[in-house]
Amino acid sequence: MKKIHLLLLCVFAFQGLKAQTKFEVSGIVKDSTDNPIVGAAINLTSMVDTTNATTNLDGIFVFNNIKASEFVITITALGYQPIKRRYINDPKATRIVLDPIILKSDSRVLNEVVVNGTPDVTVKEDTLEYRAGAYKLKENALAEDLLKKLPGIEVDRDGNVTAQGKTITKVRINGKDFFGGDVKTATQQLPADIIEKVQVIDDYGDQANITGVKDGDPDKILNFTIRKDKNKGYLARGIAGGGDKDRYQGSLFAASFNNDQQLALLGNFNNTNANVFSLTQGASSGGGGRRRGGGSFGGGGGSDGLTNVNSIGFNYRDQWGPKVTAYGSYSFSNKDNNTTSTNLNSLLGGGVVLNNNTFDNSNTKNNNHRVNLNIEYKIDSLNYLKVTPNVSFGSSNSIYNSNFTNQSPRTDTYGNSVNNSDNANPNYGLDFLYNHRFGTKARNLSLDGSLNATSSSQDQSYLYIVNNTQTQQLERYQNQIINGDNKNDNVKLRLSYTEPITKTKNLEFNYTYGFARANNNRLVQNSDVSGQDPVFDSDLSNQYIFDYITNRFGANYRVNQKKYNYTLGFAVQPATLTGTNNTNRSVTNIFPNARFSYKFSKTRELSFNYNGRSSQPSYNQLQPITDKSNAQYYTTGNNQLLPEFTNSASIRYNNFDFASGNVLFTNISYNFTKDKIVTNVINYPFPSDSTVLQNTTYQNADGYYTINGFYAFSKPFEDKKYVIRLRGSAFYNNNISFVDNNKNIGKNLILSQRLDFQINPNDWLELSPSGTYTYNRNNNSLNTRANSEVNSFTTSFDSKIYFLKSWVWGTSLDKTFNSGYNSISTNPFIINTYLEKDFFKDKKGSLKLQAFDLLNQSTSLSYTATSTSTILSQSNKLSRYFMLSFTFNISKFAGNTTTIPDMGGERRHYRRDNNEER
Structure with a gap:
C-alpha cells in the first residue's frame, strides 16, 4: 500500500511540475469608455509566483511562466480605483486570455493626474512637441485629422498646413524625409494611430543641428515619431470612386x-x-x-x-x-x-x-x-x-x-x-x-x-x-x-x-x-x-x-x-x-x-x-x-x-x-x-x-x-x-x-x-x-x-x-x-x-x-x-x-490591436473567484 501511495504522490508531483512550467497569462485593461489604460501597474501573486508587469500603449499586459493554477492579480493606475481579482486556472490549459478588466475613475486623485501627468505639449528651444495620445480620434483617422486638433496648427480646405502662422514646408518620419518631405503625402495618407508624437521644428539645416549655431531664417517642418509597437508591420489604404x-x-x-x-x-x-x-x-x-x-x-x-x-x-x-x-x-x-x-x-x-x-x-x-x-x-x-x-x-x-x-x-x-x-x-x-x-x-x-x-x-x-x-x-x-x-x-x-x-x-x-x-x-x-x-x-x-x-x-x-x-x-x-x-x-x-x-x-x-x-x-x-x-x-x-x-x-x-x-x-x-x-x-x-x-x-x-x-x-x-x-x-x-x-x-x-x-x-x-x-x-x-x-x-x-x-x-x-x-x-x-x-x-x-x-x-x-x-x-x-x-x-x-492577440488559449480555461476585493 505504501508503494501505491508513493506512486500516486509522484504522479501528482509530476502533474504539478508540468503545470508550473507552461502557464501564460495575458489581458487588457480599459476605462469605462472602452479606451485602453496605458502604464497601469499589474501585480500577480500566488503561492509560488510574484511578478509585475505594465500595460503597453494598447492597455495589454502579458505574464510568462506562471507556475500556480490559482493566482491573484492587483491593478493600480493613477486616476483610477485599484482592483484585485482572484483566478483559478484549468490545469490542462497552457495559455489563458482574461476577460477585459475595467477600471473606474477615482475623482479623488483626478487633479493629481492633471498636474503631475505628462504634458500634452512640450516647448523646447526650436521644437514644439505634441503628445498624440492626448487627443481623441476615431478609428481610421489620418494624420491630417490629428493635426486639426492640435493647438497652434491649422489645416485648410486644400490640405495646406500652417503652424504658429507659418507654412509647413516639409514632413519627416522619425527624423528622416518622407517622400522627399512632401507635406500632403504624409498628412493625408499616414494613419493617426501609428503616431506617438508630432513635432513642429524650426529647421536651420543639418549643419546647424550639429554645431548648434543657427543662421538665417529657418524652415517650419513637421516630424512624426512612430509608436514603437507600430514600427513593425504593414498597412494599406485604397479609395475607388x-x-x-x-x-x-x-x-x-x-x-x-x-x-x-x-x-x-x-x-x-x-x-x-x-x-x-x-x-x-x-x-x-x-x-x-x-x-x-x-x-x-x-x-x-x-x-x-x-x-x-x-x-x-x-x-x-x-x-x-x-x-x-x-x-x-x-x-x-x-x-x-x-x-x-x-x-x-x-x-x-x-x-x-x-x-x-x-x-x-x-x-x-x-x-x-x-x-x-x-x-x-x-x-x-x-x-x-x-x-x-x-x-x-x-x-x-x-x-x-x-x-x-x-x-x-x-x-x-x-x-x-x-x-x-x-x-x-x-x-x-x-x-x-x-x-x-x-x-x-x-x-x-x-x-x-x-x-x-x-x-x-x-x-x-x-x-x-x-x-x-x-x-x-x-x-x-x-x-x-x-x-x-x-x-x-x-x-x-x-x-x-x-x-x-x-x-x-x-x-x-x-x-x-x-x-x-x-x-x-x-x-x-x-x-x-x-x-x-x-x-x-x-x-x-x-x-x-x-x-x-x-x-x-x-x-x-x-x-x-x-x-x-x-x-x-x-x-x-x-x-x-x-x-x-x-x-x-x-x-x-x-x-x-x-x-x-x-x-x-x-x-x-x-x-x-x-x-x-x-x-x-x-x-x-x-x-x-x-x-x-x-x-x-x-x-x-x-x-x-x-x-x-x-x-x-x-x-x-x-x-x-x-x-x-x-x-x-x-x-x-x-x-x-x-x-x-x-x-x-x-x-x-x-x-x-x-x-x-x-x-x-x-x-x-x-x-x-x-x-x-x-x-x-x-x-x-x-x-x-x-x-x-x-x-x-x-x-x-x-x-x-x-x-x-x-x-x-x-x-x-x-x-x-x-x-x-x-x-x-x-x-x-x-x-x-x-x-x-x-x-x-x-x-x-x-x-x-x-x-x-x-x-x-x-x-x-x-x-x-x-x-x-x-x-x-x-x-x-x-x-x-x-x-x-x-x-x-x-x-x-x-x-x-x-x-x-x-x-x-x-x-x-x-x-x-x-x-x-x-x-x-x-x-x-x-x-x-x-x-x-x-x-x-x-x-x-x-x-x-x-x-x-x-x-x-x-x-x-506587432501588438497594435486593442483586442488581445490570439495566443492559443481560450477564456473557458479559467474561472474567476467571485470574491473580488476593491
Missing part, C-alpha cells in the same frame, strides 16, 4: 515598417482637382502671363479650372549595415489643366484710365519626375558623413488664347493673342555634410556644401493681332518664335569650427563661399507684317551671362545654460556681380547675428532672433533687353542692379499651462531691406505704339519693410470635450515702387481674426463652428485711384454625426460675405456633405456617398490693387458633383 459629370478618383497607399526599414507606395488618379504630390518643380508657362501684386482675396477653395491628375510615388528607408542609413523617394506627377477666366484690368497712369478687359482660355499639361536619395554614414564615433544627390525633370506644353478689348480716351481696340509654349526643366543637385569631433565635447569641425545645376529650355510661338473698333482696320500685328535656353549653376561651401571655452560656452568660426552663374541664351524671330515669315531680330535676342561670387567670414559666441542660451556673432561678406554688357558691381555687407532663448519651464519659453542675409537679382531682372513676348506688357532688365540686403528680427513667446490645458503662441517679426529690387512701370500712352499698355523695368530702392504679428490661444473644457480657439494676425507692408519714374509708397495693412470651437460632448457628435474676419487696406502715395479697402467675413461649420454603430453623416458649410470689391457681388455659400457606412470587422471598409457644392455656387474670385492698376478676375472652377466611393483599410502591427 465614380460620380456624375464623369468624375472619378482612385488612390492606393501601402507601407511596410520593419524597425529601421520602411517601404511605401502611393498611386493616385482623379479628375477632381486633388493633388497628392505638392511638387514645386515644373516648367513656366511662357511669356504670356500677367504680373500681379498687392493684396488679394479669393472665394472658394481648390485650384482654378478643371484638372486631371495622375501620380505615383515610392519611398524607401533602410539600414545598410550598422553604420549606413539610406532613405529616399521617387515621384511622378502628370497634370492636365483647362482654365477659362475673365479679367477686368483698370490701368491707372499717364493721366488717363485705360480699361483692359480680357477673356482667356488656357490648357497646360505638365509632367514632373523627382528622385532624391540620402545616405548617412556614421564612420565612427567621431566622424559623420551625409550625401544627398537629387534629380528632377519637368516638362510642360501650354496653349493660351486671349481675346481682349482696350478702352481709352484716345481709341478703342480689340484683338486676340495665341501663345503656344513647350518647356523642359532638368535639374541636378548634390548636397553633402561632413562632421568631425575631436574627442573633446563641443570641439567640432564640419564642412557642408551644395552643387546645383538647373536649366530650362523654351520653344514659344506667339501671335498677336489688334484691330481698331472704329475703322475696323488692322492696328497691330506681331508674330514671334522664341527659343530660350537658361542655365543656372550654383556652388556653396561652408566650413565651421567650434572651440569649447567651458562646458557651457564655445566659439564658432565659419567661412562660406558662394558662386552662382546664370547663362541666358535667347533667340527671337519676329515679324510685324501680316503674311510675312518671322526673321531673326537682334534687338529682342540676347546672350547674357553673369556671375555672383560671395566670400563670407563669420564668428559666433554661444552660451548654453539649463534655463537659457544665447548666441552673439557677426559676419562680413564681400560680393561681386559681373557679367556681359558692362555688368560689374561690388558690395560689402556686415551680417549681425543674435539669438536668445529663455526657458521658464518645459512648457514655457521666450526667444529672440536677429540676422541678416543678401540675395542677388535674377537674370530676368538683369538682362538689358526688352522682352516683348507679351505684346501688351513689356519687360526690360537692368544690368546695374545691386544685390538686396535684408535685416530680420523676431521675438516669440510660447506657453502651455498643462494644469488648465491653456495654450498660447505669440510672435512678431520685423524685416527691412536695403537696395530692394523694385519695379518701375511706364504706363500708356506710348508715343510710338498705342497698343502697348505697360513696360516694367527694375531698380534698387530703400525704404521697404514689413511687420508681422501672430497669436494663437486655445482653451479646453471638460477633458477636451469642448475647445475654444482664438487666432489673430496683423501684417503691414511698406512697399516701394515707381510709376512713370516717380516714387510710390504703397502701404498695405491686413488684419485677421478667427474664432473657432471644437465641440465633442460625446462619442457620436463632433461639431466645429468658426468665423474669420479679414480687413485689407491698400494706400498709394502716388495714385489714390488705386487705393482699396476690403472687408471679408467667412463663417464655417463642420460636423460629424455617428449613428447606428456603423454610420457617419458629415457636413461642411462655408459662407463668405465680401465688401469693398468693385463690381463684385458674389458671396458664395458652399455646402459639402457625405453619408458613410462602415463594413467588416474593425471597420476595415466603408462606402461613402459625397455631394460637393450642393448650391452650385463655387467660384474663383481675386482682386488685386497695385500702384498702377486694379485687377478683378474670375475663373472657372470645379462645381457641384456627386461621388460614390469605396475605401478599405488594412493594417497589421
Whole structure:
C-alpha cells in the first residue's frame, strides 16, 4: 500500500511540475469608455509566483511562466480605483486570455493626474512637441485629422498646413524625409494611430543641428515619431470612386515598417482637382502671363479650372549595415489643366484710365519626375558623413488664347493673342555634410556644401493681332518664335569650427563661399507684317551671362545654460556681380547675428532672433533687353542692379499651462531691406505704339519693410470635450515702387481674426463652428485711384454625426460675405456633405456617398490693387458633383490591436473567484 501511495504522490508531483512550467497569462485593461489604460501597474501573486508587469500603449499586459493554477492579480493606475481579482486556472490549459478588466475613475486623485501627468505639449528651444495620445480620434483617422486638433496648427480646405502662422514646408518620419518631405503625402495618407508624437521644428539645416549655431531664417517642418509597437508591420489604404459629370478618383497607399526599414507606395488618379504630390518643380508657362501684386482675396477653395491628375510615388528607408542609413523617394506627377477666366484690368497712369478687359482660355499639361536619395554614414564615433544627390525633370506644353478689348480716351481696340509654349526643366543637385569631433565635447569641425545645376529650355510661338473698333482696320500685328535656353549653376561651401571655452560656452568660426552663374541664351524671330515669315531680330535676342561670387567670414559666441542660451556673432561678406554688357558691381555687407532663448519651464519659453542675409537679382531682372513676348506688357532688365540686403528680427513667446490645458503662441517679426529690387512701370500712352499698355523695368530702392504679428490661444473644457480657439494676425507692408519714374509708397495693412470651437460632448457628435474676419487696406502715395479697402467675413461649420454603430453623416458649410470689391457681388455659400457606412470587422471598409457644392455656387474670385492698376478676375472652377466611393483599410502591427492577440488559449480555461476585493 505504501508503494501505491508513493506512486500516486509522484504522479501528482509530476502533474504539478508540468503545470508550473507552461502557464501564460495575458489581458487588457480599459476605462469605462472602452479606451485602453496605458502604464497601469499589474501585480500577480500566488503561492509560488510574484511578478509585475505594465500595460503597453494598447492597455495589454502579458505574464510568462506562471507556475500556480490559482493566482491573484492587483491593478493600480493613477486616476483610477485599484482592483484585485482572484483566478483559478484549468490545469490542462497552457495559455489563458482574461476577460477585459475595467477600471473606474477615482475623482479623488483626478487633479493629481492633471498636474503631475505628462504634458500634452512640450516647448523646447526650436521644437514644439505634441503628445498624440492626448487627443481623441476615431478609428481610421489620418494624420491630417490629428493635426486639426492640435493647438497652434491649422489645416485648410486644400490640405495646406500652417503652424504658429507659418507654412509647413516639409514632413519627416522619425527624423528622416518622407517622400522627399512632401507635406500632403504624409498628412493625408499616414494613419493617426501609428503616431506617438508630432513635432513642429524650426529647421536651420543639418549643419546647424550639429554645431548648434543657427543662421538665417529657418524652415517650419513637421516630424512624426512612430509608436514603437507600430514600427513593425504593414498597412494599406485604397479609395475607388465614380460620380456624375464623369468624375472619378482612385488612390492606393501601402507601407511596410520593419524597425529601421520602411517601404511605401502611393498611386493616385482623379479628375477632381486633388493633388497628392505638392511638387514645386515644373516648367513656366511662357511669356504670356500677367504680373500681379498687392493684396488679394479669393472665394472658394481648390485650384482654378478643371484638372486631371495622375501620380505615383515610392519611398524607401533602410539600414545598410550598422553604420549606413539610406532613405529616399521617387515621384511622378502628370497634370492636365483647362482654365477659362475673365479679367477686368483698370490701368491707372499717364493721366488717363485705360480699361483692359480680357477673356482667356488656357490648357497646360505638365509632367514632373523627382528622385532624391540620402545616405548617412556614421564612420565612427567621431566622424559623420551625409550625401544627398537629387534629380528632377519637368516638362510642360501650354496653349493660351486671349481675346481682349482696350478702352481709352484716345481709341478703342480689340484683338486676340495665341501663345503656344513647350518647356523642359532638368535639374541636378548634390548636397553633402561632413562632421568631425575631436574627442573633446563641443570641439567640432564640419564642412557642408551644395552643387546645383538647373536649366530650362523654351520653344514659344506667339501671335498677336489688334484691330481698331472704329475703322475696323488692322492696328497691330506681331508674330514671334522664341527659343530660350537658361542655365543656372550654383556652388556653396561652408566650413565651421567650434572651440569649447567651458562646458557651457564655445566659439564658432565659419567661412562660406558662394558662386552662382546664370547663362541666358535667347533667340527671337519676329515679324510685324501680316503674311510675312518671322526673321531673326537682334534687338529682342540676347546672350547674357553673369556671375555672383560671395566670400563670407563669420564668428559666433554661444552660451548654453539649463534655463537659457544665447548666441552673439557677426559676419562680413564681400560680393561681386559681373557679367556681359558692362555688368560689374561690388558690395560689402556686415551680417549681425543674435539669438536668445529663455526657458521658464518645459512648457514655457521666450526667444529672440536677429540676422541678416543678401540675395542677388535674377537674370530676368538683369538682362538689358526688352522682352516683348507679351505684346501688351513689356519687360526690360537692368544690368546695374545691386544685390538686396535684408535685416530680420523676431521675438516669440510660447506657453502651455498643462494644469488648465491653456495654450498660447505669440510672435512678431520685423524685416527691412536695403537696395530692394523694385519695379518701375511706364504706363500708356506710348508715343510710338498705342497698343502697348505697360513696360516694367527694375531698380534698387530703400525704404521697404514689413511687420508681422501672430497669436494663437486655445482653451479646453471638460477633458477636451469642448475647445475654444482664438487666432489673430496683423501684417503691414511698406512697399516701394515707381510709376512713370516717380516714387510710390504703397502701404498695405491686413488684419485677421478667427474664432473657432471644437465641440465633442460625446462619442457620436463632433461639431466645429468658426468665423474669420479679414480687413485689407491698400494706400498709394502716388495714385489714390488705386487705393482699396476690403472687408471679408467667412463663417464655417463642420460636423460629424455617428449613428447606428456603423454610420457617419458629415457636413461642411462655408459662407463668405465680401465688401469693398468693385463690381463684385458674389458671396458664395458652399455646402459639402457625405453619408458613410462602415463594413467588416474593425471597420476595415466603408462606402461613402459625397455631394460637393450642393448650391452650385463655387467660384474663383481675386482682386488685386497695385500702384498702377486694379485687377478683378474670375475663373472657372470645379462645381457641384456627386461621388460614390469605396475605401478599405488594412493594417497589421506587432501588438497594435486593442483586442488581445490570439495566443492559443481560450477564456473557458479559467474561472474567476467571485470574491473580488476593491
